[in-house]
Amino acid sequence: MKKTWLNKVDLVTPSKLDDLTQRLRAMNPYAKIYQTQKSQIEIDKVLGVHAFDIEKKLEIDPHYLEEETHDHDDAVSSSVLRETKPLDMTGLL
Secondary structure, three states: OOEEEEOOHHHOOHHHHHHHHHHHHHHOOOOEEEEOOOOOOOHHHOOOOOOOOHHHHHHHOOOOOOHHHOOOOOOOOOOOOOOOOOOOHHHHO
16 A cells, blocks of 8 residues: 655645645545654554555556556655664654
8 A cells, every 4th residue: 555645734724725635536446545744653554564566556557567668757766775774763753
C-alpha cells in the first residue's frame, strides 16, 4: 500500500485539503494518506513500508508499464538505505 504524507495541513483551508485529498485518491485509491503538521509522524509509518505493489498499480493503470503512456515527475525522488548493521532511526529525524 502506498503511503502519502501531507504536511503543513494547518496552513490550508479544509476545502483545499479535501480537494487535494480527492486528487490523490484519483491517482491511487489504495494509498494511505497521513495528514501532519510540522512533519510529526511516527517513523515506522514512513520507512520500511514496502509501499509499491506492481499488481495494485496495474489495477489502477493497466498501461503503466508501457513507457509512452506515463510521465515521470522530476520533482519527485526516492532514496534507499541498505545497511547490514541496525540503523539508528533517531538520526534520520
